[in-house]
Amino acid sequence: MLSTLAIANYRSLRDLIVPLGRLNIVTGPNGSGKSSVYRALRLLAATARGGVIPSLAREGGLQSTLWAGPERFSRAMLAGETPVQGTRRAEPVNLRLGFAGDEFGYAIDLGLPVPGETQFGLDPVIKRECIWSGPVLRPSALLVDRHGAAIRARGDDGEWQTIPHPVASFDSMMTEFSDPRSAPEMIAVREQIRSWRFYDHFRTDAESPVRLPQIGTHTPVLGDDGADLAAETIREIGDANALDTAIDDAFPGSRVAITNVEGRFEVTMQQQGLLRALKGAELSDGTLRYLLLVAALLTPRPPALLVLNEPETSLHPDLLPALGRLIARASLRSQVIVVSHAARLISALEREEGSESVVLDKQLGATRIVDADSRDLPAWKWPAR
Ligand SMILES: Nc1ncnc2c1ncn2[C@@H]1O[C@H](COP(=O)(O)OP(=O)(O)OP(=O)(O)O)[C@@H](O)[C@H]1O
Ligand SMILES: [Mg+2]
Known part of the structure; x- marks a missing residue:
């Protein structure tokens, strides 16, 4: 089961860490970033199927999906004392996606190529990919580690082995490298992600x-x-x-x-x-x-994970409690994430034991979790560049 979903620089999701339980409800007003959470999960799933780069191209290219705001908001910007303006970036803006569960965590970092190095100037490049054991990335928990074209995997004896052949900038290590002996975790993570199922309209x-x-x-x-x-x-x-x-x-x-x-x-x-x-x-x-x-x-x-985007579409509100019961039943067999703004469905699901509800809103264009300060959000650490 996934315990954390992490997204950075994807549309309005500048930096979002979502806690996950067995049955999850993601809600919030129009434009708060709900569908972006759904799409970010689909992008993660596409990674394990070798489709993350084409999926981004269909969305209009990496550049247009990247967070369009500044790298950081100053205290004065947040307080409304100065207008929002960009400053010199400390790091390039990269799209980062990741999740962690009971067993493994995975993160991917996609950026733009170095200008002039390739004709495919708008095609994203996979800069980093990591698989680790446990809920939070620690150097000692790293199992498979990709840096550019180089992949290394930790063997049974704990020693790093470098994989002899380089991986292309547009291929995920998950599809290109699947040696069950040197990196069984990779296959476990990949198969888990491949079982995820998404239903939209x-x-x-x-x-x-x-x-x-x-x-x-x-x-x-x-x-x-x-x-x-x-x-x-x-x-x-x-x-x-x-x-x-x-x-x-x-x-x-x-x-x-x-x-x-x-x-x-x-x-x-x-x-x-x-x-x-x-x-x-x-x-x-x-x-x-x-x-x-x-x-x-x-x-x-x-499946391991079932994601429903606005399942209430064109259903009469009277049907929503029945749909809620059906979803609750499914969550006994699969982890479920429901993106919705139908009040009756949300209240039906929130009554279920163990349900986790995340309400999104936007502050200065960036999605955040309402009440984040008072919640026990999971720890998360991105791989270093
Ligand atoms: N590159 C970008 N940088 C920053 N914000 C963006 C970017 N692209 C889109 N947005 C904003 O992201 C927001 C989130 O949109 P999203 O479709 O996820 O909202 P939603 O919560 O699903 O809304 P609805 O209930 O209307 O379906 C929109 O308000 C949009 O203006
Ligand atoms: Mg939406």
Whole structure:
């Protein structure tokens, strides 16, 4: 389980350390940085899949995602006595992402290349990557350490071994180097991150694949777009009772069934008062979204971490307590992070035992955690440059 998420210089997240528990709620007003937290987590996940640099390029390049404010705020700036202005930087502004859990911690530092050294002047360069054991980076806890193109790993005897081949500036050590003997931790961390699952807005427009029959292929994990809803929900592989309960909890008296026409599956829903079940194409956006969330949360293969961005979208507030119960249930099997500003969902989740709530706001353009001073925030240390 992750205990800390750390982000620096990503959009409004100038320097944010987020404490994590089993069931987490990230909330705050519009523009406070909630979606940025979600996207930063996705970037971390992309690292383990070899996709962090292309993901940043799709976001408009590293330069545009970097914190646009000054390196530091002086006391006078914070007090509003002087205007905010940049000063000469002590360090280049780099995007830094990291997390720590019970077993391992990981951090990555991405910067811009030295001008003139490469044609790819806007493509980020991975400057540092570290894996350590335990919750906080200490020199003695370092297990794998990348500095530019050089990687070293600590062997069983505690001695450092340098990995013979250099790694390219745009490749993460997590995908390029995976020797189970010299760095088993790297594989453990990588596989853990690869199991993380993210659900953002599901498409439910008329052409959405969710509304159409799909070839029934075994799908223990609902895809990002939910197209495999029918296969994921099929009773053969999932928890049929939990499915019926979740549907009845939200839509009393309704029942979901999957039709199978020559191997093509389609979701149908029997509702009170109707003579026939409605097909995917006939269901309302909110109903379909709820079914997708049910499928995502009742997955027969729970991931280590499940992240939901604004799951309340297009759901009626009356459905939110039922969604909260479903999320709480999922948190028994996976660590869950929910980004939301739906009051009823938040209050339902906050009532759950062990839930951790983080309220964000902005001060001089930088996201911070409300009440950070009075909270017991986890310790965090970035790798030195
Ligand atoms: N490079 C940057 N430097 C500093 N701030 C930035 C940068 N890019 C974007 N921002 C700011 O980051 C803020 C956070 O946006 P984000 O989308 O995370 O907010 P949100 O909490 O999800 O809001 P909403 O509830 O409206 O979805 C925005 O106010 C935006 O102005
Ligand atoms: Mg948002």
